[in-house]
Amino acid sequence: MIDLITQKTASLKNDLLSGLTVALALVPEAVAFAFVAGVEPLVGLYAAFMVGLITSLIGGRPGMISGATGALAVVMVTLVAEHGVEYLFATVVLMGLIQITAGVLKLGKFIRMVPHPVMLGFVNGLAIVIFLAQLGSFGKNSGEGWLANTILEGSVIDVAWMQGPELWVMLGLVALTMAIIFILPKLTNAIPASLAAIVTISLLVIGFGIETKTVGDVASIAGGLPSFHIPMVPLTFETLWIILPYSVILAAIGLIESLLTLSLIDEITETRGKGNRECIGQGVANTVTGLFGGMGGCAMIGQSMINVNSGGRGRLSGITAALCLLAFILFASSLIEQIPIAALVGVMFIVVIGTFEWTSFRIIRKIPKSDAFVLVLVSGVTVATDLAIAVIVGVIVSALVFAWEHAKHIYAELSEEGESKIYSLRGPLFFGSVSHFREIFHPKTDPDHVIIDFQHSRVCDHSGIEAIDALAERYQTAGKVLHLRHLSPECIELLEKAKNLVEVDDMTDPHYHIATDKLA
Known part of the structure; x- marks a missing residue:
C-alpha cells in the first residue's frame, strides 16, 4: 500500500485531531448505511457512536475505528423490511452475545491463518467497494439512474448523475480536497491533512456561497442521547428462529471484517492487536448497541485508514471520534450539516488510494498462478457479494491449493x-x-x-x-x-x-x- 502515514508513534495531539477527522467522515457513512438497512439516520449514528466508543475502550486494536458498516447493513435490510426495526435490535443483541462467545473460546487467533493472497484480495476488494460507494455522491437527490432496466439497476453506480456546472463544481472540490491532503504533509504535520482539507473546503464553500451538496442535504443529524430500550419482540422460540440466522451471519461478517482490518492495521503500524480481545470488544459493543436503539456495527477499514494516516495510534483516537460524533448529534448538527459532501468524498478517495495494494499489479505475473487467481477471486467476490463470502471462498480455495502443493510436507x-x-x-x-x-x-x-x-x-x-x-x-x-x-x-x-x-x-x-x- 502507498505509505501515507506521516506519524509512526502515538501522541495526545495526533489522537485528538485524528479522532475529530474520523468523526466528520463518520457522519455521512453512518447515515448512508442506515438508509441501506432501512432504518432512521439516528439509528446508524447511535451505532457509530456506541460501537466506536466501546471497542475503543475495551477492544484489542488501539487506533482501529468501528461503527455502522455497509457489509452489515445489506444483511439487515431484509430483516427490517419483513419484521421491523425492533427485531433488528434483538438480532444485534444476540449477534453481540455470539461474538463474545467467539472471543471467550479464543477463535480470534484463526485470522492469522488467512493466506496472504486472500488478505490482498480483501484489501483490494474493499478499496473498490469504498470507491464505488462514493459515486452515489455524484448523483442528484432524485431521478432515475443511468443504468435503469439493466442488470446493474439499483447498484451503487446506478445513480442519476449530476450534469453541467453542478458536476464540475463537485469534481473541482473533490480534486482540491485530495490535493490538500497530498501536499500539506510536505509542508507541516501540525494538524492532520484530512482535517485541514475538510475545514478549508467547508470555509471556501460557505465563504463564497458555492452551491454544492452538503451533509444536511443527505439527512438531518440532530438528536438527543441514546436511551435504554429493550427490544419490543415476543420472547418466544419463534422469535429466536427468526433472528438467529441473521445474528449468526452478522456476527460472522462483523468478526471477519474486524479481524482482517485488525491484521491490516497491525501491518501498517508494525504492532500487534489482540484478536480474541477484539472479538469480545465487538460483542460487548453490539450487545449494548442493540439495547440502546443502534443498528450494530464492526471495524471500518476506511475510517481506520483515515485514523492511522492522520496519526491516530492510541485508544484516545477512537474515543475522541465517538464523543465528537455524539457532540455533533447533540450540539453541532447545524454546523456539521454545512460540510460539503465533496470534501468527505475527497478524503475517502485518498483512503482508496492508500488502501488498494497497487503492487499487486506488478507482482501478479511473478507470484504463483494459484495465488494470483485467489487474489483476483477474493477481490471480485468482495465487490459482487460481501466480505464474509469472499474470505470464506478465498480460504477454501487457498486451503485446497495448499493441500495439493504441500503433499510432500516438510x-x-x-x-x-x-x-x-x-x-x-x-x-x-x-x-x-x-x-x-x-x-x-x-x-x-x-x-x-x-x-x-x-x-x-x-x-x-x-x-x-x-x-x-x-x-x-x-x-x-x-x-x-x-x-x-x-x-x-x-x-x-x-x-x-x-x-x-x-x-x-x-x-x-x-x-x-x-x-x-x-x-x-
Whole structure:
C-alpha cells in the first residue's frame, strides 16, 4: 500500500485531531448505511457512536475505528423490511452475545491463518467497494439512474448523475480536497491533512456561497442521547428462529471484517492487536448497541485508514471520534450539516488510494498462478457479494491449493559445519506437518552438536511451537546440544523448553505472526 502515514508513534495531539477527522467522515457513512438497512439516520449514528466508543475502550486494536458498516447493513435490510426495526435490535443483541462467545473460546487467533493472497484480495476488494460507494455522491437527490432496466439497476453506480456546472463544481472540490491532503504533509504535520482539507473546503464553500451538496442535504443529524430500550419482540422460540440466522451471519461478517482490518492495521503500524480481545470488544459493543436503539456495527477499514494516516495510534483516537460524533448529534448538527459532501468524498478517495495494494499489479505475473487467481477471486467476490463470502471462498480455495502443493510436507536438507550437523528446514511447520517434522530428526544417532535452521521454513501455529519444544526435549534427553537459528521473535517468545537454545540474529531473523491464543 502507498505509505501515507506521516506519524509512526502515538501522541495526545495526533489522537485528538485524528479522532475529530474520523468523526466528520463518520457522519455521512453512518447515515448512508442506515438508509441501506432501512432504518432512521439516528439509528446508524447511535451505532457509530456506541460501537466506536466501546471497542475503543475495551477492544484489542488501539487506533482501529468501528461503527455502522455497509457489509452489515445489506444483511439487515431484509430483516427490517419483513419484521421491523425492533427485531433488528434483538438480532444485534444476540449477534453481540455470539461474538463474545467467539472471543471467550479464543477463535480470534484463526485470522492469522488467512493466506496472504486472500488478505490482498480483501484489501483490494474493499478499496473498490469504498470507491464505488462514493459515486452515489455524484448523483442528484432524485431521478432515475443511468443504468435503469439493466442488470446493474439499483447498484451503487446506478445513480442519476449530476450534469453541467453542478458536476464540475463537485469534481473541482473533490480534486482540491485530495490535493490538500497530498501536499500539506510536505509542508507541516501540525494538524492532520484530512482535517485541514475538510475545514478549508467547508470555509471556501460557505465563504463564497458555492452551491454544492452538503451533509444536511443527505439527512438531518440532530438528536438527543441514546436511551435504554429493550427490544419490543415476543420472547418466544419463534422469535429466536427468526433472528438467529441473521445474528449468526452478522456476527460472522462483523468478526471477519474486524479481524482482517485488525491484521491490516497491525501491518501498517508494525504492532500487534489482540484478536480474541477484539472479538469480545465487538460483542460487548453490539450487545449494548442493540439495547440502546443502534443498528450494530464492526471495524471500518476506511475510517481506520483515515485514523492511522492522520496519526491516530492510541485508544484516545477512537474515543475522541465517538464523543465528537455524539457532540455533533447533540450540539453541532447545524454546523456539521454545512460540510460539503465533496470534501468527505475527497478524503475517502485518498483512503482508496492508500488502501488498494497497487503492487499487486506488478507482482501478479511473478507470484504463483494459484495465488494470483485467489487474489483476483477474493477481490471480485468482495465487490459482487460481501466480505464474509469472499474470505470464506478465498480460504477454501487457498486451503485446497495448499493441500495439493504441500503433499510432500516438510523436509530438511542436511549439511555439516565443523563437528555440527545442520538441518536446513524447508516448508511450513503447522499442525498438519508436525508428525513428519518429528520423523526428520534422529537424536540418538546424531552427533553431539546439532543445528536446526528455520531460514526457509515458517512456524504457522502453536502446534509447531510445541513440536519444537518436544524436539528440544528429545535432544536434551539424548545428551546432545541443540541450536535453533532464524526463528521469529514471536516463536522465541512462545517457546518454553527450547527458548535458551535459540541463536538470535536481528539482521537475518524473520518477522511474522503466529496463530496462537497466548498472543491473541
